[in-house]
Each structure stands twice: as structure tokens, then as C-alpha cells.
Amino acid sequence: MSDKRVVITGLGVFSPIGNSTSEAWENAVAGKSGVVRLSRIDPEQFTSQVVGEVKDFNPAEILDPKSARRNDRYTQLAMAAARQAWDDSGLSGETIDPQRVGVIIGSGVGGMETFETQHSTAMDRGPRRISSMFVPMMISNMAAGQVAIDINAKGPNFATVTACASSSHAIACSVDAIRLGRAEVMVTGGSEAPLTMMSIGGFCSMKALCTTFNDEPAKASRPFDKDRSGFVIAEGACIIVLEELEHAKARGVNIVAEVAGIGMSCDAHHITAPSPGGEGCARAMVMAIKDAGMKPGDVDYVNAHGTSTLLNDINETAAIRAALGDQADNVMVSSTKAMHGHMLGATGGMEIMLTALALKNGIVPPTATHENPGEGCDLDYVPGVARKVDIQCALSNSLGFGGHNVCIALRKYKGDS
């Protein structure tokens, strides 16, 4: 195994709880919800009418009019977040060879809005009126391609597509790339823009979305709570700059946290339902702990996938118990989806960012909406308010339809330790 270590040196985010890292972190810690009544399209046509929307996002202004016109919203969000993260890292073409910078960005679907608009055009006016930009705007690897053009990153470049685990897979693959010496720097994370008729309608048909809090959006995403009724669909992008430790130290740059280990597995059980007892998730967690050189007893905090669906929250609770053993009774577990909703292919990036900031700042963000534990949900979910604890080791879980499980282990960075 490689002895290269990987650290976070840049963060960027556009999310329902803020369009900058500091704003998103402050809102997460304050337990402030970004969930609102759907405004991008007519909410009345859906059984679930509450969503996490990115507010005040004007792509023509943040990017430029041409980039705004030629990219789907999911790519616009990724580009905007990547620019923030790249600026935050302090890297530039002068400080690193572009060929040593890779980009891996995940998305569950890619350009769904583009697909829907162009499909309508084709149905109304025939296939000859499909825009030449349809394919490049729709494909789920274009965020990675566009970000590379934007920051001139000429190293390994691809997209990961594993539903709600997409961005965690992107980060896992990026860690591998740095460990294997394929790049010194990886720009990674995820992006999703699913507030469209087909996405919301499709998840409504699956009965996966919250339908019981349409009048109280801020309470709708309630992970591990007895009154939870489904997840809250959300949009956004979170981009993380990963860097080989010695490279980062040589630059004297601010290090947010170390990405110490990764675990990946598959349930091989059912297309959407988790395997009984969360055994697939548990295996990914055990793998990540081992890869990071940790012991279950070292884990202070788990940023759970915690979607607020009936099945996820029970099975993930069981997985945490299976993976951590006795430590499960001591560990703090929170789902920040209580505040930002479920950003699907971007959610792993968002949660790994918040986990890294929790380690750096010594504050565990809460499961703000959690009031009464649901049946089978018997861990310390950090209900209501954040906790000031100087945590050292943390895990972030992401689980996707298809039975994909990713666990990322992070460690507080304490200089030359």
C-alpha cells in the first residue's frame, strides 16, 4: 500500500444552506434548514412539494453568459463550486503542472433539465430541432470536462455515477489516484440539479420523498425521527480539492483535514432497498476504518447517510452498530440532510466537506429536526443543537440505489503528527 497521505486543501459549495463554505458551515452548525416549498416549477403537481433549492444563483453573472447558456444547471453549479474550491486551495498553473491535476466529479443523473426540455422540443417539432448542445449539456461527465477546461486541469478526468453515492465514489477514486501517484491534486466532489418534473415525479412515484410536511418545509427532512416519511430532494454542488500531504506542506497551505481511508462495497441484494441489517454499509465502514489505520473505538463521529426514509435510517443504524460494536453507544451520529436535504449525487461531497469542517473546528453539526427516535433508531443522533467536541476521527457514509456503499474516514489534521 502506498504511504502517500491525502489532505483537503480547498472547498467550494453551492447548496440549499449557502453558496460559500463559511455560510454553509454556519447554517449547518446553527441547524438552520434550507428546505423550502418548491419554486422552480409548480409544486402542486407533486405529492412531495418541499425541496432544497440553491438560492440567488445567477450563472450568467457567476460564470459568464456563454457558459450559462451552453451548460446544464448541474454543470453550472459544479463550475461555480469548483472555482471557489480552486481559489480556496491557492493553486494555479504557476504552482502546479496542469498534467498533475485531475478532476473526478460525480452526478446521479447529469443534465436532466436539458433532457426534458429537448425531449419536449423533439416531440413538438421533430428530431431535426434538437439542439446541437443537447448531448454535451446532458451527459453526466460534462461537469468534470468543463471544470477541467475552466481550471486547466489536464490529469485523470472522469465522472462517477452511482446515484446518491456518486460524489463519495468520486472522492474515493480521487484518493486512490493520489495514493497511486497518478496526480498530486484532485478536484473532486459532485453536482446535481434534480428539481425537474421527471426527477421529482419519478422519486414521488417510488414513494421515496417526504409527503407529510408540505406545509412545514423546515421540518420535512427528519432523519432517524419517528415522524419521518421520506427524503427531501435537493440540488447543489460541492467540490473538494484533495492534495498529496507533502505537496500541500511544501506550499505551506491551510489543511482542512486528512482523508485517511476509504471503504466501498455493494449490497448485491435489491435495486433500491438496503440489505437487511445494513450489512453492505457495515462492510464499507469496516473497510474504511481499517484503511485509515483506525480502530472502531477511535471513531468519534459518523456523518450518516441518514436520508429520512423509513428503510435507510433503520438499516444504517444497524450498520453503525455492526461496524462499531460497543463504540456505537458512545459515537455521535448526525445527518446534515436535516438541514440541506438530499442532494443526491452531490450529497456525499457536501457531507464530507461538513465532516472535515467538524474535525477542523471541533464542532459536531446536529440532526436539527430530530425530535423522537423512530423504531430501531437508538443511537446518539445529536438532536437539535450542535456540540462542541474536539473530535479526532470521523466517518461519512453514502449509499446509493443499486446497492452502492461508500464510507470515507477522515482524521483531524494536527500538523506534523
Added chain:
Amino acid sequence: MSLENRIAEIIVSRLNVKPEEVTDSANLKDDLGADSLDMVDLMMDLEDTFNLKISDEEGNNLQTVGSVVVFLKTKGIEA
């Protein structure tokens, strides 16, 4: 509105350029930044606006703003 102005409006909107850049001699690709994908959609915009068909061969010959004006006039479009 004159034919020239209508064409300029379409080009400004499709290529995100400033109106003053859209001169008679401006080359759509070299001066106004259109790539091959923009050109396809620009031809569609012209077809829709002026209700005509532009063949691939005809489209390939439209290099400058002025050539678009001349082409549409030869198709009998005045304004």
C-alpha cells in the same frame, strides 16, 4: 426592423456577443467565437425566424454576418 437588425439580434443572442461586434465583415467563427455546435444552432435559429430551410452546404458557406444577409436576400427575404 431591418433584415440586418433582425439577423444581428439572433447572432447576439445565440453567440453572447455585443451588438457592436456584429459588423458586416465579422466572421462568425473567428471574430464572434462560434464553434461548430453554435453554427448548427444558429442555422436553426435562422430557419425558425425566417421560415426557410438551410442545407448543410448553404450553411457551410455562411462565414460572415454579411454573407448571412446576402444569403437571406437571395432567398427572397427582405425584412
